Amino acid sequence: MHIPDGFIPLWQAVIYYIIAIIVGFYSIRWARTSLDERKVPLLAVLAAGIFAIQAMNIPIPWGTSGHMVGAALVAIVIGSPFAGFLVLTTVLIIQALFFGDGGVTALGINIFNMAIISSWVGFYGFKWLKPVISEVPAVFVAAWASIFLAAIACAIELSLAGTFPLTLGLYFMGLYHAVIGMVGEGLITTIAFLAIKGVRPDLISGEEVGSHG
Amino acid sequence: MHVGISQIESESGKKSIIHSLDGRIKLIITLCIIIYAVYTTKIPVLWVMELYLLVLILVSKVSFSYALKRVLLILPFGGFIALFQPFIKPGVVLYTLPLDITITYEGTIFGILLLSRLIVCLTAVVLLSSVTPIQEIVNSGRRMGFPRELALILSLTIRYLFMFYDELERIRNAQKTRCFDIWNKKTSYMWRLRQIAYTIVMLFLRSYEQGETVYFSMLSRGYSGESDMYQEKKKISLNDYLFIVLTLILILSIELIRHFYFI
Incomplete structure (x- = not known):
């Protein structure tokens, strides 16, 4: 889902950059007021872990393999979409600048999709679904939706950029990520969530960090 | 990669x-x-x-x-x-x-x-x-005006990136020596998926705990919210x-x- 350089016109890339910077500003503020800014190092090391996690191949039926994004997992476990944003943004910047995974001018748009949409959908999906369908299914659906909606956004953005037609893009990106998201993100996040709950239940706050101050 | x-x-x-x-x-x-x-x-x-x-x-x-x-x-x-x-x-x-x-x-x-x-x-x-x-x-x-927090996060992440890559390599090697293969049809699909999820949990927890340790050791050496990176x-x-x-x-x-x- 990493959009490379040259697929998004510069003026559109600037818009996504501005959105990313605004959310970034609020994330830093969140880290300062709610998380205790000094805890920022913890998120930084966690980002290194997520980086390695993204390199793990996950088998998908029919012979392809996918990998995890992890935004939903971080947002749900730490208890804030801002945490997901900070961790994923760090990962995306390093991927763009050093590995060429996702473009440099397209960094804003990739942050928009994989750090903003994924984290917020993952976190609020979980929070809103939990009372309705109980905890574990909520993790699964939220994690799946975090990838699926990011892929849909990606298809819409590419069509806005005039690079790929909308219907075809929705079909390819949507279908592919609907399947990959179910296994790679949904199932894995659910198993991971349960395992973390078993080993370090203290980590999972369940409550929104800083919602009361 | x-x-x-x-x-x-x-x-x-x-x-x-x-x-x-x-x-x-x-x-x-x-x-x-x-x-x-x-x-x-x-x-x-x-x-x-x-x-x-x-x-x-x-x-x-x-x-x-x-x-x-x-x-x-x-x-x-x-x-x-x-x-x-x-x-x-x-x-x-x-x-x-x-x-x-x-x-x-x-x-x-x-x-x-x-x-x-x-x-x-x-x-x-x-x-x-x-x-x-x-x-x-x-x-x-950072010298060109990256925000302080961002530069700090990035530089810390990079420090640990190599460590977790090595960790991942070690886990992969350990799995390989036990003949674990994500495509091996002799084991059930869900079982294989669970093994991968556990590896991911391993990396997640290790990086989280490492993060806690780093944070505490930085704190005990006088790290505060206003700390900045040393610039040569x-x-x-x-x-x-x-x-x-x-x-x-x-x-x-x-x-x-x-x-x-x-x-």
């Missing part, structure tokens, strides 16, 4: 004129080249840029096959979209294949444009990361100026030539 992360780091440790340039200069030049490549819509312009980058790779003594391998490995997703263009963009039909699939002139040109842009941008990033240690790029970014003072030398001027002149003259001859 299929080219080992440590190989990237070892390439960046070589010595050459390009390696010895100031990190800021290399970062600015890379950004200029990428932005110009995304801006231009002329294919020959992109080819000249690529040629320039190849010359830089040659001068920097970075292994050619290594650079090529890295560019090729990142190409697929974008390349796929570029290869699709001749079939989806409306325009003058060049060929009609069975099943009413048409290849258009506009689509072909647009596809080549996207692919050329992609290759130029990828070469630029590969060159940057091959001639500059990752940490130095972040330090340069570095002067920009004549070589640096020369290099940046050369690149800007090149971009400017390409743009001028294009302006007068192409349109």
